[in-house]
Amino acid sequence: MKFNKKKYLNIAVLSGQTFAAGLERSPQQIDALFEKGTYAEVSYTHIDPDVQGTDTSGNHISDLTEDFQTMGYAVKTDLNPSFRLALIYDEPYGAKVKFEGENNFIATNLPASDAYTRVEVKSKNLTTLLGYNLNKNFMIYGGPALQELQADVHLRGLTYQASSGYNNSFDDMAVGWVAGMSYAKPELGILASLTYRSEIEHKTAIKEDVPLEDLIGFDYSHTNRGSVTTPESVNLNLQTGLNQTTAVFARVRWVPWSDFAYYPPALKATTAYALQNGRGLPLVTYHDDQTAVELGVGKRLSPKLAMSVSGLWDSGAGAPAPTLGPVEGYWGVGLAAKYNINQNVAFSLGGRYMWFGDVKGEVSDGRVVGDFKDNTGYAVGMKISYSSK
Template sequence: MKLTAIHSAILLSLIPTTATFAAGLDRSGQSISAFLQPGNYAEAGFTIIDPTIEGKDLPPRGSNKSVSDMGEDYYFPTAAVKVQATDQISLGLLYDQPFGADSQYSTDAGAFGDGKQGTGVEVKTNNITALIGYQPTENWNVYAGPVYQTVKAKVSLRGAAYGGPTAVGGYDIALKEDDAYGWLAGFAYSIPEIALKAAVTYRSEIKHEVETFETFGLGKLIFPSSTTEVTTPQSVNLDLQSGIAKNTLAFANIRWVHWSQFAVTPNVLKEKSKNNLIDYSDDQWSATVGLGHKFNAKWSGTAAVGWDSGAGNPVTTLGPIEGYWSVGLGGQYSPAENYFIAAGVRYLWLGDAQAQTGGTVVGSFEDNTAIAYGMKIGYRF
């Protein structure tokens, strides 16, 4: 069962711990697996998500009319570099886009469109995490560091689900890009001889004060800019792996995200409608478990099953799913021991959800799916 460090690292690099299409606005899964690689290591990758999210609108603000696919394709990159500065000190820099949303309803007149425009949302974030780790022994690694984060968003609400253009159905909001800081801390325990590794990582919430521009009546009522508080949630990741046979690993990732405390409440929208723009009722739990196997000196592969709890139901009309189940396969080609190219695919069965606005259920979304594709290049130096 003993694995060399390089074989263990190659197998670990294939583990598909990214969330890809999770509860709330969660996307990347905020993995730090690159930082836990032995020696000096760098990687870069990207993931593409192709969701299909369809349903029907519901009375009293709809008429059981079919809602065409409102899930937009999107992609997000990741990158990392880790340097073993001394036998006991390691340094790392990680980049990802942890939270986001891309949805666009049809322009058709009805619950989510007014004949000219459809309800839409775009949320973008960027994270840069700097890490320093201390390894008092071969088995222990304690690490911490600051996190720099940017966030920006824009939302348009259209259609009868929001009361039409005389109510919130003609509402637009733009949240200007803002930056803020948080922090990360964790520890890992490993037994290299059997490829055993366990890591617990905590990320703090990050509070943004975002300059906000709101308009009503399809742009006819323009309000002075204001400030909206947006606090991205705290989270905990638990990563486990162990060798179970020659050149074979079992692995698991468990993630908790504190979405139940998340809400975006712009001043003018709250004053006029008494509602939040986005909020969630439950925390998110997710898990991925699977196996990785090295077939020969150049080829490795993984198979994994994933589950996500969602963040409560009914959900916002801007993201009408409640969690998922998934299966994934990955393959890796290593022309030499110090670098590799990996690719994978993941199929997701998205959880059925009731979509609400202002406390009223306005849509039902069932039997939806998504496909995720990913590629990564890793290099040891």
């Protein structure tokens, strides 16, 4: 069965940004690289997770995960018949958490403006990819990824015991790399790609306030050189046509979050001294690796309109989970549509609804400090794209 290339269905209606395992906000897709001719896009996503629970004293914890928005940009061009170049911007990691109300994450001995446990993590990624066509079907690609990572952490309340009042902040930029290969057969609606992203180590000045120092008389500067490493990842994308108007697709992502552990230097030194274990305690760590899967089908309903529906599953990064994102993966459904305004410009709109897995929340010394059940969330995104083939 042969397909008309001009009618080949592109079901990359909306690259999914969501609330996922670890600090993930984006699956770091590179769909723009596979577009034909000159291509550009701008995307916006609003994500609203609702995560509630109880602390170990039975106090209610109201929705601790604040809404957040992410932006994405991409441009791609063919340099010649063999080479193509793409620049892709996304915001892959983040957290926005604030505990409110009356529970063990609120300090009673501090002013109201500084009494809440709160965490904000932001990131920006700019990936440059050069693709080389080995032949009409196979392409290899690779390039650098420039990443900015920011964090602002405030731990408060009985949950953190002697560490209540701890603060941590840093802002750093570092470089990693991306490499992959793809296979395409447009006449059959086939596109497959395998992409590897390296870990990125941020070596930076980390500012800390460590109340435990006052208790043990440990004299340690609050600004020290330290490091935090965002994890490597592997993305596998598959698509094949069923007929001229219908295609099925699968996306699989793997991230070794079990290797992630953030040891701020002052916190590590003071907890190592207090515990006499030589290692100290991390601020954040995870138990398991993450696997995320999306399976779906796309269909062109008319020359201008295409839609897709998908099912999603995310394993999470293990249980118990850190309190900055206390969910154990999720199940979800997605629906998206792409409308071709004219032969060059298209508008995409999509949404996802997620049912988060129940999980116990823990702090880095292994104490369970909360129970989080029956939580959900949704994401809505839009994209406008330009293509000149």
